[in-house]
Amino acid sequence: MNALAHLPPGIAQNRVVVTKEAAEFCGLSLSTFRRLNARNQFPAPIRLSERRLGWRVSALLEWLDCREQGREWHEYRAALAGDDSRKSARS
Secondary structure, rough: OOHHHHHHHHHOOOOOOHHHHHHHHHHEEEEEEEHHHHOOOOOOEEEEEOOEEEEEHHHHHHHHHHEEEEEEEEHHHHHHHHHHHHHHHHH
8 A cells, every 4th residue: 555645645745756647647648748838727746856847736736626617727817826926916
C-alpha cells in the first residue's frame, strides 16, 4: 500500500504527481495529456528535474472543475485573475 494514501486532504491536494499519474488522474491518455500541455491548455507543470515534470493534485482538480463547467483553461485562469485583481482594488 502506498504510504501517501493516508495523507490528510489538505496535504494530499498539494501532493505532486508525475506525468503518467497526472494523465491517469484526469482520465486522459498520455498522448492527449501531453498535447493539451504543449498547447498550454493545462495547468503549468513544476519542473522536478531536467527531464521530469510534476503537477499538484490541486491544480489537476481545478482543471477538472474547469472542464466540468465547459470552460477553456486559459479563460478560467483569466477569470480567476480578474477576481483577484478586483479583490486587491477593494483593499
